Amino acid sequence: MRLSIWPGALQRYDEILEVARHAEATGWDGVYVADHFMPDAGPGRDPHAPTLECGTLVAALGAAVPRLGLGTLVYGNTYRHPAVLANMAATADHVTGGRFTLGVGAGWQVNEHEQYGIELPPVKQRLDRFVEALEVLHGLLRRPRTTFAGEYYTLTDAVCEPKPLQEELPILIGGGGERRMLGIVAKYADVWNTWGRPDVIAHKSGVLDGFCAEQGRDPRAIRRTAQALVVVDGPVPDAPMPVIGGSPERLRDTVEEYRGIGLDELIVPDRLLGKGADRLKAMDTIRSLVE
Template sequence: MNMRVSIWPGAGQAFGDILAVARHAADTGWDGVYVADHFMPNAGVGRDPDHPTLECGTLVAALGAAVPRVRIGSLVYGNTYRHPAVLANMAATADHVSGGRFTLGVGAGWQVNEHEQYGIELPPVRERLDRFVEALQVLHGLLRQPRTTVQGRWYQLTDAVCEPKPVQDPLPILIGGGGERRMLRIVVEYADVWNTWGRPDTIAHKARVLDEHCAAVGRDPKAIARTAQAMTFVDGPVPDGLPMPAIGGSPEALAETVAEYRAIGLDELIVPDGMLGKGAERLRAMDTILGIVQAAA
């Protein structure tokens, strides 16, 4: 299986550095570039909550215009931050700017300090997921139908248009999340692409649960691409106590894990750039990672 590999430059760095990573990815054979949707770091994992952070929607449009060939995606837009009708228009525009290379990644929203500082409501999980389902109905309708009417509890659209439609027909919708009872069912009902954090064993388990949801609703599991990411280390041991799943530590260890991802049928490995160093060191690490993935093909 030809597993794709994409880079995820952190938005808490200068635009010039993000652009350098994205252009290097395009020049050397990477498949995609993703951007997270946050306005500040998560204060709950020991980061500086005041560290400057660039906004996702503007970044994906800029990268779509400035960087050739690779797919550009959001990983993922938080539903609580924007009305889904506004987001549909943003996504269609980003797809036109990029020439049909945009992937619309969306999620239910979660980061507490952003909601607290900006006065944005963060509902309990059940209500948040209910709202997310309605938002997905809005996105599907506006991006894929001539006109859309949704009379939901949280979103009401009447004979609404979103023009121009995306270049892609359909524009892929990626849903980020790993909750096995509810979120993976939402993935099956609305997503073209599924994404979550995890090492191969975690992804394999959740993929089996996803397949069970597919069987329950009669959807072909092969219709949903599977993507995953983990903090990635090329040179140097993986530290203990990290807040997110991690892989690598050496090129040899990374190669073993890449082979495991490929063996479980992962369609795309997404590599955050936060542990790859800076400047020329980061670009060399990217070259090493790409070489490992290509060698395992």
């Protein structure tokens, strides 16, 4: 099972770089960056906290760490035109020497859309638009030219050059909706990602397998990745997102559960790992539990 770190973009760049370089030096497999322009306006969050931009940040990290895989969790389709994003992804793959994973999602965060005057459509329209965007991305990244006429996007004999270094740059889709999103994952994704403890991931993975069967696709063709907030040693907070750990022993047991359900990659947000030397020590403990 691969192990990757997810440094929060609310930190200074030098702090994020320290985390990535430590992961590189201590045997982690990858680093991911979220795509938001400000924190979500939820309880206990400062919606005005400075936030680094995802595309620039992931390319900078890719140039600074020569071994780790790099990925996005996940570019929001409502504010990232897929043709522009395809060119960004191809460039990031060249910067990283073929180590980039393009993570995309339908978009959801209300306050960034409100502040920037970007439309956030109802869920059905958002997913319809996302499906078209995935058609555009597949075409531009994997075919010489792309012509596409949809309701939301139109391309005419369009090119995206240079192509990524990877013959098929992995497209990761983030989302866990069981009515429609996992069906989109089954059709278009090389990698699937969502939040959840092992029981949730096992259930949703089974739903995804069912959608793959409906579409005649081998479910093993889609790598499964997941994340939860991690507490290495201390009280587990009451949080809206899933939290694992509390002690190294409990964390080890949960890691084994993820491994047992066939998870391909566990992604660890650094939000609850502390700062400075404490964070690096926590990372070392986590790494030792996944070996």
